[in-house]
Amino acid sequence: MRNIRLEENTQFTFEDSKFDKLFLAIGSCECHGEHLPFGCDSLVSHQIALDLAERFDDAVVAPPLWFGMSQHYRHQPMCLSLSDDTVVRVVRELLDSALYWGIKKVLIVNGHDGNIAPIEIAARDFKVQNPDFGLAVLDAWWVTAGNLLPENTFEVWNGLGHGGEGETSIGLSIFPELCDMDRAKGQVPEFDTNVKLIWNFDELTPYGASGDxxxxxxEKGDAMRQVLVDYLEKYIRHMDAQNWRYGVVK
Incomplete structure (x- = not known):
């Protein structure tokens, strides 16, 4: 029987399954307020990848990367962070490994804001060196979900925030036993929409969580998972149909 978790496969089951797509989830280990677990970003991105792989016969999901570039969150316990350069190298070397074993289609599902820039650097560099490789990145699922859902889904800040309404909702959908809603609190920061101010998280909120x-x-979390996986399935099927070359999903 096909097993979509790479870590649970053997040489025989892997070769017998004829996987041609790898879904790679990347997260972090850092504070998300007093109400969410440190591994929230990895747990969420990995589950999205698993939900998606269930819809394909030729996709396998790598074990999640539990650490990311989290130095801007290290004012609250317990943050275990990699540097930007390390994340770039890790992503690049994982892509190299996939290619070595004949997998030429990879979707990266990122669960943490600090990983966006290093993933972009690694992916661009790898694509230049391997132009026939199919590579896509969902770099901010929390933004994508908000874009896909009806406008009235969320009550505060379109569900945004580190440990905020959206992320906590999807946590309640995926790992409710690890969520302590009695301790949930956050604060909505004020951002300029045209110029990006580079911040450390303690400048935005005293709670370890932003948003509400x-x-x-x-129910909101279930809806987020549904629209994300539905869209990603449509995207992957579209990419398969055109050999993972540039094009817009319609």
């Missing part, structure tokens, strides 16, 4: 996690519900 008290507005989170499992």
């Amino acid at each position: 996690p008290t507005k989170a519900t499992k």
Whole structure:
């Protein structure tokens, strides 16, 4: 029987399954307020990848990367961070490994804002060196989900925030046993929409969480998972049909 978790496969089951796509989830180990677990970003991105792989006969999901570039969150316990340069190297070397074993289609599902820049650097560099490789990145699922859902889904800040309404909702959908809603609290920071101010997280909120996690519900989280996986399935099938070359999903 096909097993979509790479770590649970053997040489025989891997070769017998004839996987041609790898889904790679990348997260972090850092504070998300007092109400969410340190591994939230990895747990979420990995589950999205697993949900997606269930819809394909030729996709396998790598074990999640539990660490990312989290130095801007290290004012609260317990943050285990890699540097930008390390994340670039790790992503690049994982892509090299996939290619070595004949997998030429990779979707990276990122769960943490600090990984966006290093993933972009690694992916661009790898694509230049391997132009026939199919490579796509969901770099900010929390933004994508908000874009896909009806405008009235969220009550505060379109669900955004580190440990905020959206992220807490999807946590309630995936790992409710690890969420302590009695301790949920956050703060919505004020951002200029035209110029990016580079911040450390303690400048935005004293709580370890931004946005408003008290507005989170499992139902919102279920809806986020549904629209994300539905869209990604459509995207992957579209990419397969055109050999993972540039094009817009319609």
